[in-house]
Each structure stands twice: as C-alpha cells, then as structure tokens.
Amino acid sequence: MKKTNRKILTFIFMFGCIFLTTSSFAEFLTVEQYVKKVEENNNTLKEINYQIEATTKKFKESYRAYSTYLNSNLNYTHDKTKAFYFPSSAFSNQDTAILNFDVSVNKQFKTGTLFSAGYGSSDTSIEYIVPKYTTTDMAPYIALEQSLMQNLNGDLTKISIAKFKASAESLIYVQTYKKQQILLNAKKTYWALSYARTVSEFRKLSLGRSKKILDWNMNRFNKDLAEKNDVLQSKALYKGRELTLKQAQDDIANASRNFNEMINISSNIVDSSVESIDNLENYFKNVTELERTDGKRADTLASMANAQSYAYAQEEKNKSIGSDLKLTGKLAFNGVDSSFSEAFSEMTKLQYPSWTLGLSYSVPLDFSLQKSVNEGFAADIQAAKKQAEQADLTEKNDWIQLNTNWKNALEKYEIAKEINQIQQERNIEEQKLLKRGRSTTFEMIQSEDDLDNAVLTQYQMSMDLIFILLESQMLYNTQTITLE
Numbered sequence: 001m002k003k004t005n006r007k008i009l010t011f012i013f014m015f016g017c018i019f020l021t022t023s024s025f026a027e028f029l030t031v032e033q034y035v036k037k038v039e040e041n042n043n044t045l046k047e048i049n050y051q052i053e054a055t056t057k058k059f060k061e062s063y064r065a066y067s068t069y070l071n072s073n074l075n076y077t078h079d080k081t082k083a084f085y086f087p088s089s090a091f092s093n094q095d096t097a098i099l100n101f102d103v104s105v106n107k108q109f110k111t112g113t114l115f116s117a118g119y120g121s122s123d124t125s126i127e128y129i130v131p132k133y134t135t136t137d138m139a140p141y142i143a144l145e146q147s148l149m150q151n152l153n154g155d156l157t158k159i160s161i162a163k164f165k166a167s168a169e170s171l172i173y174v175q176t177y178k179k180q181q182i183l184l185n186a187k188k189t190y191w192a193l194s195y196a197r198t199v200s201e202f203r204k205l206s207l208g209r210s211k212k213i214l215d216w217n218m219n220r221f222n223k224d225l226a227e228k229n230d231v232l233q234s235k236a237l238y239k240g241r242e243l244t245l246k247q248a249q250d251d252i253a254n255a256s257r258n259f260n261e262m263i264n265i266s267s268n269i270v271d272s273s274v275e276s277i278d279n280l281e282n283y284f285k286n287v288t289e290l291e292r293t294d295g296k297r298a299d300t301l302a303s304m305a306n307a308q309s310y311a312y313a314q315e316e317k318n319k320s321i322g323s324d325l326k327l328t329g330k331l332a333f334n335g336v337d338s339s340f341s342e343a344f345s346e347m348t349k350l351q352y353p354s355w356t357l358g359l360s361y362s363v364p365l366d367f368s369l370q371k372s373v374n375e376g377f378a379a380d381i382q383a384a385k386k387q388a389e390q391a392d393l394t395e396k397n398d399w400i401q402l403n404t405n406w407k408n409a410l411e412k413y414e415i416a417k418e419i420n421q422i423q424q425e426r427n428i429e430e431q432k433l434l435k436r437g438r439s440t441t442f443e444m445i446q447s448e449d450d451l452d453n454a455v456l457t458q459y460q461m462s463m464d465l466i467f468i469l470l471e472s473q474m475l476y477n478t479q480t481i482t483l484e
Helices: 002-023 031-041 043-066 152-222 228-262 298-320 340-348 367-435 441-475
Strands: 068-083 092-108 113-127 133-147 324-333 335-337 353-362
Touching (some): 031 152, 043 092, 043 152, 152 228, 152 298, 152 441, 367 441
Antiparallel strands (some): 092 113, 113 133, 133 324, 324 353
16 A cells, blocks of 8 residues: 555656646747747858859859840941042042941850841941932841851850859759758757756756755764764765756756757747657667668768869860851841932842851960860869769768767667666665665765766767767758759
C-alpha cells in the first residue's frame, strides 16, 4: 500500500513539474515552425533571397541579343561651300541642305542572322547660281547580315549566353550554400535552446537531491550520528549544484538570445516552449545510415559552374578575336523625284527596286597578342578546373567523415544511454544504503556526480547525432539549377 501511494505521489509530482514548465510559456513552437519564422524574419536570409532573385532576373539580360529593337536616326546638314560643277565657271557658289531620316526594326535570330526592316528618306535642297534644285529620295527596305565564321548558326551568341548562364548559376549556388547554412544553424539553435532548458531542469532536480542529502546529514549531525565532515561534504555538494544551476540559467539566456536573433528579435528571453531534448531520439532512432540523393553540396556545384563559365569565356574569346567573313544583302524600293508626292507614288508602285550583295572579311594581325590572350584564358580554365576538382574531392571526404562520425556517435550514444540507466539505478540504491547506514556521504556524493555526468553525456551525444543528421540532410542534397 505504501509503495502504491508513493508511486501516485511521484506521478502527481512529475505531472505538476511538467505542467508548470509548459504552462509558463505563451506558445509551443516545433522546430519546423521556428524555421518558418526564421525564413520570414531573418535579415541575412532575406538579403540572400534578394541576391538570388537579382541574379536570376539579371541573367535574362543575356537574351537581349535576341530582342527586337526599334532604331531611328534623324540628321540635318547645311553646307555652304564652293564646288566645281559647270565648265563655264571654275567655281560656283553652292548652298546645300540635306535632311536624312531612317527608322527600322532590327532582330537577331538564333541562326546568327541579323534582320532589319525599315524606311529611309533623304530631302535635298541645293542652290547654285541657277535656280534652286530640290529632290526627295525615299525607300522601304529589308536587310540581312550573316556571319559565316564567328557567329555561324549563332554560335558566338550562344556561347556568350552560356558563359553568362554558368556564371549566374555559380553565384546562385554560393548564395544557396549560405542559405542552407543559415537554416541548418536555425535548427541547431532551436535544439541548443532545448538543450539549455533541459539541462537547467535537470540541474534543479540535482540541486533538490543534494539539498535532501544535506538536510539528512544535518539532522544526523545534530543527533550526534554523523561527523562534521559529512555535513561539510554535503554543503560543498549543495553549493556546487547551486553554481551549476546558475551556469545552466546563464546558458539559457545565451541560447535564448541566439534563438531570438535568428528571427530578428533583440532579447534574451524566449516566451515560447520548444520540444524537449528527450524527444531527440525520435528523430534518429530508426536511422542506421546517412542517406543522400543524387544531389551534391552547393559549394561544389558553384565551383563546377564557375569552371564551365571560364571554359565558355575562352571559347567566346577565341571566336570574337578571330577571323570573320560576313555576307550582307539589302533590297529597297526607291522613289525619287523633285516632288514628294511623285516620289511617294514611285515608291508605292515598286517600280524601281535596288539590291545590294556584299562580302566582308576581317582578320587580326596581332598574332602574338592573340596567342597571349588565349594562353591567359587557358590558365584560367585550368585554375577553375583544379578548384572544382578539389571541391568535389573535399565534399566526398567530408561525406565519408560525416558517415564515420554518425556511426561513432550512434555507438557512443547507445553506450551513454546504458551508463545513464545504470547510474540512475545505482543512485537509487545508494540513497537506500545511505538511509540504512550502509553507505557513506562520500559514496553518495560520488554517485550524484556520476549520475550528473551520465545524464549530461547522453544529452550531448543526442545533440551530436541530431547535428550530424541535419547536416547530411540540409547540405548534401542540393539539386542542380538550370536557368532559363
């Protein structure tokens, strides 16, 4: 009957402690809810998101090579000079006014073809000694230009876009890695607060047990049943537990400040309750081996994209500074007359077409300079390739080490868990022995210290496991980015 009553009282006491602990906070936050708060409020995370958005949108500027442009040109020339026009006069007075206007729509296609469709006109007025002479020349036209070497099939433009794309993807991977680390740190911060609070509650229980030992020895000493040394040992234990509790409370303040800073709050008090550190085992108890998808770490992908960018840069430079052969063609329907209306009538009847075909060839003659530039780009490529290879190697080794750490931490956790259970049982037995006078205060204190170490070691091992698991899940499964 007494044992039954003791169990009931113990249950009520534990329930009361849990109720007081949980009811002292305004709300309960899961780790995922906290991470969502971090995503909504963290300034550094917002900055990274803006940078990713900026890079993604600015990359589209490279497609402006295929955009349609409206070009217009208007100029007026007034020229007063003397020129040789008539045999009767060596030089004649001349007053010439010319108004030129041109408007066109221009577009480059993915074949590398430059297409223009437009309208041009020229109004000319010339005054000699003879009466004034005026003429209007107008014509709609279409024009084509095609590179037969540098930009055949749009190769130069495509390479330029690919270079810009790889460079933008590299920047996004860098920012993604920073973002992943912040979110990883957010989850670690959440569990750090849980750890600090759980340790503090354990320190309170430990202080309570040490107070019972002190009271018991004081009572025995007052009855001349114990030595003063037993009282002093008990006092030292009690004061030591007071000190560790104060340190645990300081740790809560520090953990709370870090917790709040992640969600853009300046305070060392967290009103919300969080999951207990005792629940951590639920996250990893069924995980025997770390897993990953085909994804890689974002910093490795950044190095790979950077190496691609340098390769495209060299290819672009080789084409742009090399030889080029261009084919040009233009078809226009002219209208020319001293009267604007007559010139317009001629133009609309399409009676006077004109066309032009041309070839132009260019080749750089500074061969030594071109060679030096190519060698410089080749060195850039090799440096970027080696950086990417080293990043890939580092990631592979880090993953191997992470798996090794996981297996070791699992083994240590299981051992720490067993030790904790043993020390719990030992402490209960030691208390019984002390009450019956079959144990000493020193042995009881030693049992308390061993129990403290066992409990905290198990907590620390569980923290190590969750941190390793979170790192494997959040950093090693980055999917490739494809900008469009």
